[in-house]
Amino acid sequence: MNEWKKICLVNDIPLLGSRRVSRPQGMDVAVFRNSEDKVFALLDRCPHKGGPLSQGIVFGTSVACPLHNWKIGLCDGQASAPDEGCTPRFACKVEAGEVFLDAGELATLALDLLAPRAGPGASTGAVVDQTFAVQAPHSS
Numbered sequence: 001m002n003e004w005k006k007i008c009l010v011n012d013i014p015l016l017g018s019r020r021v022s023r024p025q026g027m028d029v030a031v032f033r034n035s036e037d038k039v040f041a042l043l044d045r046c047p048h049k050g051g052p053l054s055q056g057i058v059f060g061t062s063v064a065c066p067l068h069n070w071k072i073g074l075c076d077g078q079a080s081a082p083d084e085g086c087t088p089r090f091a092c093k094v095e096a097g098e099v100f101l102d103a104g105e106l107a108t109l110a111l112d113l114l115a116p117r118a119g120p121g122a123s124t125g126a127v128v129d130q131t132f133a134v135q136a137p138h139s140s
């Protein structure tokens with residue numbers, strides 16, 4: 001049984017953009033909004049070399065990584081062929097214009113994946129709060 005955590009309003013996410021949700025442990029989660037107001041959540045880490053997917057361009061049900069333009073499916077985190085790889089997907093739902101993520105997944109999923117040590121996807125190491133914080137919006 002899922003325990004849903006309210007994250008923000010759909011309208012808080014820029015159209016064709018994303019917001020980052022920091023976690024007490026592990027890398028941020030990127031929450032995306034596409035042109036049909038559908039919302040998706042992936043670990044903010046490209047399966048190629050760890051690029052920040054939250055800074056990518058959303059189109060259809062994919063996001064193009066800002067570093068080397070791999071196309072990552074927002075529904076499943078899979079890289080589009082011929083590229084290979086997958087970034088963890090987080091369950092999310094929208095009710096009455098509010099976005100919810102699974103609190104259990106936020107606390108436990110993909111804690112072993114690390115941010116790159118340098119470059120745009122590098123961790124700031126600043127996440128120390130025990131709550132989930134929504135970062136400033138990013139539009140593409």
Ligand code: FES
Nearest residue numbers: 046049051065068
């Ligand atoms: S790091 Fe995303 S395409 Fe290379």
